[in-house]
Amino acid sequence: MQFQSLGVLLWFLPVTGLIVLLYLLKVRRREVRVPARFLFPPITTDVRANALIQKLRPNLLMFLQLLLALLVLLALARPMMLAKGLPGQSVVVIDTSASMGAREGNTTRFEQMRAELRTLIRDLNPSEQMAIVEAGAQVRVVAPITNDKQKLLSAVDSLTVSHTANNLDEALRLASALVGKSEQGRIVLMSDGAFPPIRDFSAGVAKLNFRSFGSNTENLAIVAMDVQQTKRGWEWFVSLRNFGTSEAKTVLEFYAGGNLVDAREVSVPAGQSLGQSLTLARLAEPLEVRIDANDALETDNRAYRVGATERPKRILIVGKGNFFLERALALEPNVEVFKANSVPESEKGEQPGGSEFDLVIFDGVPAVSVRARSVVVIDAQGGPIAKREGKVNLPRVVAWEREHPALNYVELANVLIDSAGRITPASWAKVIAEGQQTPLIVAGEHRGRRYVGIGWNLMESDFPLQPAFPIFIANLLEWLTDEPSVKQGFTVNTGAPFRLSLEPNERKVELVAPNGTTLPYEPSEGSLVIAGLNQVGLYQLKTSKGTIPIGANLFNSDESNLAPRTQIELGGKLVKAEGSLNAMRDLWRPFIWVMLAVLLVEWWVYVRRS
Numbered sequence: 001m002q003f004q005s006l007g008v009l010l011w012f013l014p015v016t017g018l019i020v021l022l023y024l025l026k027v028r029r030r031e032v033r034v035p036a037r038f039l040f041p042p043i044t045t046d047v048r049a050n051a052l053i054q055k056l057r058p059n060l061l062m063f064l065q066l067l068l069a070l071l072v073l074l075a076l077a078r079p080m081m082l083a084k085g086l087p088g089q090s091v092v093v094i095d096t097s098a099s100m101g102a103r104e105g106n107t108t109r110f111e112q113m114r115a116e117l118r119t120l121i122r123d124l125n126p127s128e129q130m131a132i133v134e135a136g137a138q139v140r141v142v143a144p145i146t147n148d149k150q151k152l153l154s155a156v157d158s159l160t161v162s163h164t165a166n167n168l169d170e171a172l173r174l175a176s177a178l179v180g181k182s183e184q185g186r187i188v189l190m191s192d193g194a195f196p197p198i199r200d201f202s203a204g205v206a207k208l209n210f211r212s213f214g215s216n217t218e219n220l221a222i223v224a225m226d227v228q229q230t231k232r233g234w235e236w237f238v239s240l241r242n243f244g245t246s247e248a249k250t251v252l253e254f255y256a257g258g259n260l261v262d263a264r265e266v267s268v269p270a271g272q273s274l275g276q277s278l279t280l281a282r283l284a285e286p287l288e289v290r291i292d293a294n295d296a297l298e299t300d301n302r303a304y305r306v307g308a309t310e311r312p313k314r315i316l317i318v319g320k321g322n323f324f325l326e327r328a329l330a331l332e333p334n335v336e337v338f339k340a341n342s343v344p345e346s347e348k349g350e351q352p353g354g355s356e357f358d359l360v361i362f363d364g365v366p367a368v369s370v371r372a373r374s375v376v377v378i379d380a381q382g383g384p385i386a387k388r389e390g391k392v393n394l395p396r397v398v399a400w401e402r403e404h405p406a407l408n409y410v411e412l413a414n415v416l417i418d419s420a421g422r423i424t425p426a427s428w429a430k431v432i433a434e435g436q437q438t439p440l441i442v443a444g445e446h447r448g449r450r451y452v453g454i455g456w457n458l459m460e461s462d463f464p465l466q467p468a469f470p471i472f473i474a475n476l477l478e479w480l481t482d483e484p485s486v487k488q489g490f491t492v493n494t495g496a497p498f499r500l501s502l503e504p505n506e507r508k509v510e511l512v513a514p515n516g517t518t519l520p521y522e523p524s525e526g527s528l529v530i531a532g533l534n535q536v537g538l539y540q541l542k543t544s545k546g547t548i549p550i551g552a553n554l555f556n557s558d559e560s561n562l563a564p565r566t567q568i569e570l571g572g573k574l575v576k577a578e579g580s581l582n583a584m585r586d587l588w589r590p591f592i593w594v595m596l597a598v599l600l601v602e603w604w605v606y607v608r609r610s
Contacts, residue, residue, distance in 0.1 A: 008077040015069045023062050061609075064602040068595060075591040086120055088184035089129045089145060091175040095191030096136040096159060097166035098494075098559040102192075102216060102296040109213040110161040113190050116211070121152045131178060132156065135171035135191075137164035137495030137532045145178065162534040163299045164495030165556045166191070169198045172570070180204025193565025193577070194558050201571040212577035214564050218244035220268060220293040221300035221560035225553070227287065227308035236278040238289050238303070242268040243561045250293040252276055257284030283308060285489065286538055286549055299536055300560045304551030306489035306538070312336045313481050314356060316372070318343055319363030324464030328473040335477070347371055352448040353504045353526045358481040364457060373501055373527075374480035378454045379421065385429050385453040386442055388421040395420045395435035395456070404432045405479040406443055406452060410468045417463070420456035429453070448504075448525035450480050489549035493556070495532040502526050502543060511550075512540040 086092075094117070100110040117132075124130060124147060131145040132155050143155035168191065179185030185206035192214040224239040242248045247269050254262040261280065268274045287305040295301075315329060316338045329337050338357070347355055347370050355371035363378045377385055397412040412433060417440075425431060425442040429451065433441035442453045458464055463472075482499065492498050502509070504526040511519045511530070514537030521528055533539060539550040554560070567576045 005077045009073055012070060012073050015073070016066055019062065019065050019069065023059060060605055061602060064598055064605065068598045068602070071591050071595045071598065075595070079591070086124070086130060086186060086188065087128055088186060089131075089179050089182060090186040090188055091131045091133060091145070091178050092117060092120075092188045092190060093133045093135050093168065093171045093175050094142070094159060095166050095168065095189070095195075096134055096161050097194065098161070098163050098299045098554055098556070099192055099194040099297065099562060100213070101161040101163075101299060102214060102219070102562050104214060104216055104296075108161070109192055113211075113213050114156055114159065117156050117190065118153060121149055121156070124149060124152075131175075133171050133175055134159060135166045135168045136162045137167060137534065139167050139171045139174060141174070162495070163536045163552075163554055164532065164534055165554075165559055166195055168195050169201060172198065172201050172203075176202060176204055176206065179206045182206060189568075189570075192562070193568045194561060195568075196558060197569035199569070199572055203571070208570065208575060210568055210570075210575045210577050212565055214562060216296040217563050218246065218248070219295045219297045219300070219560055219562045220244065220248040220250060220291060221297070221557075222289060222291060222303040222553075223273070223300075223555060223557060223560065225287075225289055225303045225305055225555075227283070227305060230279075233279050233281040234283045234308070236280060236287070238276045238278075239273060240266065240268050240276070240291065241273040241557070241560070242270055243557075243563070244295070245270050248293060248295070250291045253290045253292070254278050255288040255290070256280065257286070258288075259284070286551060288538075296562055297560065300554045300556075302536060303553045303555070304491065304536075304538055306491050306549045306551040313358045313477065314338065315359045315361065315477075316340060316343075316347070316357040317361045317363055319361075319365050319378075322363050322458060324469070325361070325363065325458060325473070328464070328470045329477075331470055332474060332477055343368055343370055351504050351526075353501060359477070373448065374450045376452045376454070376476065376480070379457040380453075384426065384446070385444060385451040386423040386425045386439070386455070388423050388455075390422040391419055392422050392435065392437045393419050395437060395440060397440060398434055398436055400433040400441070401430075404443065406441075406472070406475045407432055408471075408475055410472045410475065411466075412468065415463045415466065415468075416461060417456050418460040423453070423455045425453070448527050452476060452480065489551070491551040491553065492533065494534060494536055494552045494554055497529065497531050499527060499529045500548075502528055503545060506543055506545075510542045512542065514538055 094113065100113065102109050104112060121130065126147060129145050129147045130152055131141065132143040132152065134140050134142050142159065143152050146152065172187065172189065175187045179187065181204055183205050186209065187203050187206050188209045188211060190211045193212055220240060220242050222238060223241045226237045228235045236254065238252065247267060249265065249267045252264050252266050253260060262278050266274060266276060285306055285308060287308060289303045291301050293301055313335050315335060317325065318340055321339060326337060329335055347357065348368060349371040350369050352371060352373045357372045359374040359376065360370050360372045361376040361378065362380050365380060367375065367377045367380050367384060395417050397415055400407055400412050420435065420438060420440060422438045425439055426444070428446045429442045429444035431439040432443050438455065440455045444451055463469055502523050506523045506526060509521050509523060509528065511521060514535050533552040536552055536554055539552060541548040541550060565577065567574050
């Protein structure tokens with residue numbers, strides 16, 4: 001037991017002296033004439049107090065009053081004792097990723113976590129508050145800071161485990177924003193630790209606790225699947241990994257178009273990977289791989305592939321020709337490059353959609369409206385993304401946005417440019433590379449299209465000769481043509497957001513999940529953005545033109561590795577897992593009840609003596 005205000009107990013000495021002094025003082029009596037003395041019982045206890053100071057004699061009432069004074073002072077000293085619970089304001093970050101669905105005996109890690117969280121909520125005192133943040137593929141506040149136990153319990157009941165990786169870095173930063181400035185605040189992470197180190201995080205002055213769940217380590221997972229066309233036919237490759245501590249044996253099954261085409265027994269040593277391939281003359285989609293593994297996690301025992309025969313990305317370069325640009329594009333896999341002096345009439349159009357090309361690049365020629373959804377304008381006279389007015393000699397790159405997808409890992413500090421146009425970006429465009437006197441690279445999205453504007457002629461700089469140039473071109477392709485093909489379907493990882501192109505007049509579509517749940521979506525100008533799919537399996541996107549199949553896979557080694565984590569790295573520090581969540585709790589309430597009991601005893605003794 002500890003006391004927050006131990007100095008209060010020093011008041012017991014003067015209080016004790018005052019109480020004892022009252023028992024030593026003379027009792028002032030008033031004479032009253034009575035008709036008969038025998039009517040009054042003899043009282044011997046007060047006869048002794050005839051002098052100012054008398055000899056102190058044992059008195060039960062005095063001892064009870066001293067005990068009562070001691071209890072009052074003990075309560076004012078705020079006694080505390082270590083107990084299970086969360087004092088003050090707490091934010092509990094809940095991991096709802098795929099690994100939390102791993103079996104632990106007759107239950108799962110997720111259910112163990114929910115049961116402990118319910119206990120913590122029921123043990124909350126009226127002065128204590130809690131908030132719950134879900135850290136799945138998307139972060140959301142399930143319950144704001146409150147002391148309403150029923151609201152908190154209802155929030156816990158609404159939580160479900162997903163088939164995705166977690167987003168704990170964003171969830172922890174949100175928790176720090178809620179209580180990180182309070183010394184009484186606490187951030188509690190409930191997880192199995194199946195995530196990479198989080199370095200960009202600080203808990204502030206709040207206390208950070210990590211409650212770890214899970215002990216079962218045996219898991220065999222499908223970690224990769226790919227299909228390539230070769231001279232012999234279609235090569236179907238599957239990679240398995242055993243994350244457990246003992247050898248795993250299973251049956252690997254290949255399904256094409258819903259039919260079993262191959263099955264084989266495989267054995268994977270502990271901690272190792274195994275690759276398996278199958279060659280087929282023809283493919284019937286969807287493709288599916290299953291393993292019959294009696295392990296802790298079922299989510300990674302199946303994998304799907306849709307759109308394996310997807311056509312390559314088609315890129316049209318409009319201009320006189322640029323050797324360096326064409327060579328950089330040729331380095332990218334699954335890309336076809338076409339060249340023309342002008343845009344074909346069939347590709348011109350004000351509305352996006354229906355183009356034969358995924359990307360149109362205007363290299364040194366004026367840009368026109370095209371049907372393609374992605375456009376790059378290089379040193380053009382005007383254009384939709386920026387206006388060109390005048391010329392700037394020897395512009396130097398002074399700043400660029402390293403976080404923009406087009407400039408990831410691109411170093412522009414040493415780029416030498418002979419001259420560039422003085423450009424004024426459109427109101428919807430963003431400058432991602434700034435020169436001393438003019439913007440040099442701008443990017444943005446407008447009316448269903450994505451644009452990138454480069455303000456100088458690439459041939460009048462050493463940029464194409466630097467290692468950053470192919471990286472820049474690869475980034476452009478990834479950002480500008482990230483919309484999957486919808487003609488034959490496509491495959492994504494669970495939890496990852498994606499965008500796809502539909503007909504411009506499409507107003508409402510429905511997404512049917514593997515469990516039969518239907519979710520409505522409303523495309524905007526022929527573009528549909530989906531925040532992520534939460535289940536592994538085959539989805540069906542129903543449009544007015546037909547049904548588009550979508551395959552969703554986990555393919556995440558962090559989630560499939562179920563080894564217990566005794567410590568995690570957060571903000572550059574190692575945080576050890578705790579067996580239980582304990583806190584110092586106030587004990588003044590029991591002292592109040594004992595005080596009331598002592599008062600009742602004192603009253604009873606006084607009445608009996610009177």
